Amino acid sequence: MQERADRIFPVRKGQWEEEGQSIILLRKKSKYKILRKLWGEYFRIHLDEIGSYTWKLCDGSLSLLQIAEKLEEEFGIEDALKRTETFLLSLYRGGFLDFKMEEK
Secondary structure, three states: OOOHHHEEEEEEOOEEEOOEEEEEEEEEOOOOOOHHHHHHHHHEOOOHHHHHHHHHHHHHOOHHHHHHHHHHHOOOOOHHHHHHHHHHHHHHHOOOEEEEEEOO
């Protein structure tokens, strides 16, 4: 994976808020306006300290490998590349993140 991780660049998408150092991802509860009035506008997904730090790095300027290296340096995370990949894939599947690829 490491040979490709330096060519994959995560890019945030969707709506989110910052509260202090924490990130809250926002997802509409329904596409129907009337249901959003009943249930509220958004689901609010709170990221922990490491998730928030990772999210802030996903601006498209750093590769997956660079993000994992920063997490390893900042938090001492073991197996940082695999854990970062797993977290970012879950954000991608949730519609909060895209990946851009750099060609060799």
